Amino acid sequence: MRRLKMILVATFAMGTSVAFADRLSDFKEAVEAANAGRGCDGIPYSDIRSSCKTAQSDVHDFCDGRRGPVTCGSEEITRQAKNAVEQEKRNVAALQEKKSKLESDKSRAGTDEEKNKIAKDVDQVERDIYEGGKKVDQAEKDLEGRKRFVNEAIYNLDKCIDHRRAVMNNFASALDKVRNESETQELKDLATQLRNKYEASKSGHEEQITARRNALDTCKNARP
Amino acid sequence: MQPDHAKILEQLHTAFPARPIHAQGAFRDLGAPNLDAQSYMKQIEGRTWEELDRPYLLRCHDALSVLGVPHIAAVLPVYLRSLMEDGAGSPAVYALLHLLTKRGAKQKPGISRTRFGALVGELTPAQCAVIAVVLRAFAVEVEGESLGFAAQAALEDWKTYLPIDS
Numbered sequence: 001m002r003r004l005k006m007i008l009v010a011t012f013a014m015g016t017s018v019a020f021a022d023r024l025s026d027f028k029e030a031v032e033a034a035n036a037g038r039g040c041d042g043i044p045y046s047d048i049r050s051s052c053k054t055a056q057s058d059v060h061d062f063c064d065g066r067r068g069p070v071t072c073g074s075e076e077i078t079r080q081a082k083n084a085v086e087q088e089k090r091n092v093a094a095l096q097e098k099k100s101k102l103e104s105d106k107s108r109a110g111t112d113e114e115k116n117k118i119a120k121d122v123d124q125v126e127r128d129i130y131e132g133g134k135k136v137d138q139a140e141k142d143l144e145g146r147k148r149f150v151n152e153a154i155y156n157l158d159k160c161i162d163h164r165r166a167v168m169n170n171f172a173s174a175l176d177k178v179r180n181e182s183e184t185q186e187l188k189d190l191a192t193q194l195r196n197k198y199e200a201s202k203s204g205h206e207e208q209i210t211a212r213r214n215a216l217d218t219c220k221n222a223r224p
Numbered sequence: 225m226q227p228d229h230a231k232i233l234e235q236l237h238t239a240f241p242a243r244p245i246h247a248q249g250a251f252r253d254l255g256a257p258n259l260d261a262q263s264y265m266k267q268i269e270g271r272t273w274e275e276l277d278r279p280y281l282l283r284c285h286d287a288l289s290v291l292g293v294p295h296i297a298a299v300l301p302v303y304l305r306s307l308m309e310d311g312a313g314s315p316a317v318y319a320l321l322h323l324l325t326k327r328g329a330k331q332k333p334g335i336s337r338t339r340f341g342a343l344v345g346e347l348t349p350a351q352c353a354v355i356a357v358v359l360r361a362f363a364v365e366v367e368g369e370s371l372g373f374a375a376q377a378a379l380e381d382w383k384t385y386l387p388i389d390s
Contacts, residue, residue, distance in 0.1 A: 037251030037261025037290075064283050065315065074312035075369045203336065204254050207289035210333055211318040218318075218370045 020183065027181075027190040034197040040167070042197060043174045044190075052174075055166035063160035063212065069153040070160060070212075072219040081146045082224055084139040092132040099125045147224045154223070157216040161209055168205040171198050229308045232357055236308075239354040240301040242272035247295070254290040273301045282306055285316035288323045293339070296323070297346040304358045312366050321371070324355060325378040332377060340381070352385035360386065 026044040034042030040052035061067050099122060106118040175198040181191035247265035264287050267280055281287075281302050288296060288303065306314040314320070323343075325334030334340070344352060359382055363375035 035252065037259070037265075039259065039261070063286075071313065071315055071317070074366055074371070076312075076366075200254050201290065203339075204286075204290035207322055207335065208286050208319075211285075211289070211322050214318045214322070214333075214370070214374060218312075221370055 023183075024187055024190075027187060027194070031190050031193050031197075034194060040170070042194065043170065044194065045174060045177060048170050048174050048177075052167055052170035055163050055170060058163040059160065059167055062156050062163055065156075067159075068156050069149055070156050071215055072150050072153050072222040075218065075222045078146055078150065078222045078224050081139070081143040085136065085143050088132065088136040088139045092129060092136055095125055095129045095132055099129065143224055150219050150223050153219045154216065157212055157219060161212050161216065164205065164209050164212065168202075168209070171201065171205065174198060229361060232308055232354070232361055233305060235354045235357060236301055236304055237274075239348070239350040240273060242274045243298075244270050244272055245295070245298045246270075250291055250295040253292050259284060259286050259290065268295070268299060273299060276302055278302055278306065282315045285319040288316070288319045289335075293342045293346045296343060297351070300351075300355075304355065307358055307362050311362065312369070312371050317371065318374075321374045321378050324359065324382065325374070326381045334377075334381075349385065352382065353387055356382035356384075356386045 023044070026046070030042050030044035033039075040049055040056050043049040043052055063070060102118055102122045102125060106115055106122065109115045109118055175195060178191040178194045178198070182188045245268045247269040250265050250268070251259075251261045264284055267277055276299070281299060285303065287299075291299070303314075303316045303320045306316055307320060310317075322333065323335060325332070326340040327334040327336055335343075347355070356379065359375055359379040363372055363379055366372040366375060
């Protein structure tokens with residue numbers, strides 16, 4: 001019985017020491033990764049690291065333009081597209097007015113020769129109206145394309161910001177945990193190094209989010 | 225590209241001579257959240273700014289928020305050039321304007337005063353001057369738009385470097 005107890009105690013002690021050695025090794029690897037700028041690998045806790053990596057991968061998908069546009073360019077592009085539609089519509093309206101006037105002139109024309117001449121002019125104006133209509137359609141298509149582009153960019157930027165926040169939150173969780181690491185002096189020292197890294201990188205996270213938020217604001221202003 | 229932009233690009237090339245970049249320690253101070261630092265370092269190592277893969281660097285503009293100041297100074301002309309050539313369509317426009325703005329009162333966004341001071345300290349007067357010229361040209365291009373206001377805010381922090389005759 002006594003021997004069994006001894007074996008159990010020894011096994012437990014060994015298990016604890018192996019677990020600690022693993023933790024220490026995780027911390028050493030995390031410090032190395034943090035120094036090398038390997039993002040989420042700089043987190044020594046496997047659950048948080050894994051969640052960070054998932055969010056990180058989404059960050060790249062949505063922020064680097066793989067899923068579509070992440071910038072809307074100048075707001076002027078939208079204004080020009082809207083103006084083009086208005087301009088083409090005005091052109092067609094002016095042509096329709098011209099046609100009405102011609103038809104009224106035709107009804108008042110005194111000679112056949114005059115009537116034929118005006119009829120030819122009406123034909124030409126009708127052709128112009130048809131062409132003008134095509135231009136209106138094209139301008140509307142362009143505006144619709146711009147709208148789609150801007151909306152896509154807004155969607156991607158929203159997602160990009162969400163995933164960035166998720167990465168940032170993972171680092172914040174890791175920061176909370178490393179602050180309380182004090183099992184041994186060696187572990188405490190490694191935890192301090194990580195804490196300093198996380199704190200230093202906080203401004204980087206925030207700046208990246210700010211830059212994307214500014215891009216998002218421009219896109220919202222550029223919505224037709 | 226507008227004709228005066230070509231002139232500004234010439235100034236940019238003069239102010240930022242092509243020297244090989246040494247990537248070591250590029251992300252040592254701030255880490256590299258949201259960025260493949262190894263890949264970025266590999267891209268810049270041993271190359272001059274003119275030899276860099278521009279689309280890659282512009283796509284990875286997040287680097288501007290975490291690079292060490294000497295390395296920012298080394299890659300900065302790539303981003304400035306894009307501002308002149310791509311204008312509001314530059315993928316890096318927001319990150320660059322943020323980088324070139326000193327955080328201030330009334331919630332003016334930008335980088336910390338310390339980091340901003342370190343950046344200015346890393347640059348030559350000619351480089352500061354060309355940054356001011358680029359910002360001014362861009363601000364004119366997007367005047368009245370939200371990007372124009374952001375460019376104006378950045379320019380406020382650089383306009384003392386504008387050449388007197390400009």
